[in-house]
Amino acid sequence: MLTRGNYKLGQDRIWSFSLPSGTTETCPGMTPTCGSHCYAVALERYRPATANAYRRNLELSQRRDFARRVRAFIVAHEIRIVRIHVGGDFYSPRYARTWLRIVRRLPRVTFYFYTRAWRVLAIRAVINRMAALANCVAWFSADRDTGVPADVPPRVRVAWLMTAPDDTPPASTNLIFRVRRLRRVPHPTGGSPVCPNENGAVRARPTTCEVCGRCWRPTPGGRFPLPVIQPDL
Numbered sequence: 174m175l176t177r178g179n180y181k182l183g184q185d186r187i188w189s190f191s192l193p194s195g196t197t198e199t200c201p202g203m204t205p206t207c208g209s210h211c212y213a214v215a216l217e218r219y220r221p222a223t224a225n226a227y228r229r230n231l232e233l234s235q236r237r238d239f240a241r242r243v244r245a246f247i248v249a250h251e252i253r254i255v256r257i258h259v260g261g262d263f264y265s266p267r268y269a270r271t272w273l274r275i276v277r278r279l280p281r282v283t284f285y286f287y288t289r290a291w292r293v294l295a296i297r298a299v300i301n302r303m304a305a306l307a308n309c310v311a312w313f314s315a316d317r318d319t320g321v322p323a324d325v326p327p328r329v330r331v332a333w334l335m336t337a338p339d340d341t342p343p344a345s346t347n348l349i350f351r352v353r354r355l356r357r358v359p360h361p362t363g364g365s366p367v368c369p370n371e372n373g374a375v376r377a378r379p380t381t382c383e384v385c386g387r388c389w390r391p392t393p394g395g396r397f398p399l400p401v402i403q404p405d406l
């Protein structure tokens with residue numbers, strides 16, 4: 174179900190839940206650009222065990238007791254930060270509503286996600302409700318195929334996938350990710366920040382998300398107390 178950390182997230186604080194990637198079945202907002210640079214598809218290709226785990230998660234997500242199981246898992250493991258979807262995306266309004274319930278009922282757990290499902294109106298409506306919750310940090314993923322989304326809700330930030338040196342992110346972008354071949358090249362200063370893992374700076378150790386916090390911290394320096402389950406609403 175949820176797994177603890179990885180090379181980029183860090184090994185301790187951040188857990189994630191993932192689904193298979195790379196088709197519109199589980200990534201309904203995918204674009205030619207993101208489809209051709211998807212790290213999650215590559216991961217599933219060279220790690221069959223991971224691909225199997227993601228397929229099992231997809232089956233789990235279709236069970237009626239999915240929300241209850243996820244909440245119980247989070248509480249049992251005293252998880253404080255959850256990245257929804259290292260792979261996959263909100264694939265239907267119903268599935269997105271399930272996560273909305275989970276996020277609502279665990280107000281002391283921080284959830285964050287990047288999504289291209291904002292391109293599907295019925296799913297976007299649910300995502301916007303999730304993004305309005307204080308314990309949720311939502312990123313709309315964008316690229317040269319989508320352009321910057323119109324009407325971005327106040328609490329939602331925009332992450333741009335930069336795929337070529339001439340793929341200049343619009344000024345309203347809040348964060349830039351870069352495809353692998355660009356990551357070793359220092360990014361010009363000024364403009365939107367680049368993920369510190371991908372900005373070409375030489376470091377003794379890669380920056381992990383649990384240390385960086387740009388994507389998941391609702392407020393700088395915020396504290397993350399133990400999770401609690403609220404009574405059913």
Ligand code: SF4
Nearest residue numbers: 368382385386387388
């Ligand atoms: S900006 Fe920071 S938190 Fe966001 S993906 Fe990069 S390292 Fe992780």
